[in-house]
Amino acid sequence: MNRKKGFTLIEIMIVLSVIGLLSIILVPKIGAIKLQSKDNSVNTNVLLVRTYLQNRLAKDTSSYQSSINANQTKDQALTAILNNIETDMKSNFSGSNSLINPFNNSKSVTKDLSGNSSVLLSYSSNALPKDNDEIANNNTLPAGGNVKGNVVIIVYGSSGDKVGGYALYGIDSTGKITNPYIIKFKSSTVINENTNTNTDSGMETNVNKVANYIRINAIRRIIMGVPENRIYDVIQGPLYNYLNNKFTSGDASKHIVNPYYLNKDAIDDDGYHTNGDPGINRNYSIIVNANPSDYSNIDSKYSDHPGTVVAYVSKNPMGYVVYGVDKSGKMVYKTLINLSTEVTGDMTAALKNNVNSAASTLKNNLTANLKSAYDKYPQDTSRRTTELQSLAKNQLQQLNLKNSYIPDWTSIRTDTYNFDKDDGTSLVIELTPGNYVTDFKGTVIVDVLSDASGYEVYGIDYIGSKYDYIEVK
Secondary structure (H helix, E strand, O other): OOOOOOOOHHHHHHHHHHHHHHHHHHHHHHHHHHHHHHHHHHHHHHHHHHHHHHHOHHHHHHHHHHHHHOOOOHHHHHHHHHHHHHHHHHHHOOHHHOOOOOOOOOOOEEOOOOOOOOEEEEEEOOOOOOOHHHHHOOOOOOOOHHHOOOEEEEEEOOEOOEOOEEEEEEEOOOOOEEEEEEEEOOOOEEEOOOOOOEEEOOHHHHHHHHHHHHHHHHHHHHHOOOOHHHHHHHHHOOHHHHHHHHHOOOOHHHOOOOOOOOOOOOEEOOOOOOOOOOOOOOOOOEEEEOOOOOOOOOOOOOOOOOOOEEEEEEEOOEEEEEEEEOOOOOEEEEEEEEHHHOOOHHHHHHHHHHHHHHHHHHHHHHHHHHHHHHHHOOOOHHHHHHHHHHHHHHHHHHHOOOOOOOOOOOEEEOOOOOOOOOOOEEEEEOOOOOOHHHHOOOOEEEEEOOOOOOEEEEEEOOOOOEEEEEEEO
């Protein structure tokens, strides 16, 4: 007799045992992966808020000092700053730019510490923590499971000889403080030429303005793929022209003015670029030395020019040095810009977040996009591809993505013909075949799959490689 087809009881029990064993092994791992993904989202939110706070630092420094000068209490001054941050963040982080708490999907920015939000705001009359470890180990700061997923901003005022600023961190899946940062207000005290007392002079502000502008241009050079053996030539030549165009032309309010000689806002290049330059014989606001002949005395060479910001090109490490000269001729606020370390892991994390945002938007619209394209061109794959590209552009431009390495680059391209490396691209749709894909560093690339069944999304990192490839179909 033929045996009846089917499974024996033992076979069924074996299969169930295997399934049970796999569940025991895999389910916890899946849960852990989901939690890790949410923790990564919190860290990304912290990085976005960090950039936001750094951009408003000068504004809040001035606001705090003005409030104190107007005889307001520290609490009143901090409350005013906190209210301004709350109002601005609700405007800047709204719609598609909202910061989302990955654990409760809240998008709100609030001073309410109940935890039903994405960003918690508070202030403290204590001294600003001295380092990130002090934030992480401070059990008096908002933390715990009820506020997990939040980004927390604590504003501190000045205390004695210590400047104020922001303490910034996230709350991970366990309720612990993660990714803490300290951002200090700008110090506003230098010696005034006439009174010899502490006044609100602009020496440190001037140094920071010059250094930050040079840093942005340094990153541009890295992103735009300058060969390593040509870096020195490339950063050396345009330094004077860049600073001269930035700080002495156009809007006078943007000038760098020597704080001791307020009528001096000229920039000198120490004879390197200007034919017949009589040498440094005036009280400049900025002195550029793009080709120092003697590095041994460069940090004291301009001691007889108080109030000047000095910027020079450095060979070891390759990059720039910026410092100020105080009333006594001493070097102050020295800032080193090392090209080998300017591109950070935070920037690459922002690129990953941009890729995920674009992929998520396309995934949410995929069914509708495919139907629209097929309804219009059921027999023409090429035209369906063009339609899918057009729909993607309309949907993705709402994200207002910023190039992860150069945040002021926000433009979207739909082709790569007549490519200009410095066109400020953050997103490319319809990538034209070719070898120059590596030039789009820091951008998100979106292309329609060859069979018009969906999209492929990925980023281009700072060495020109594909990063975080995602297929949406």
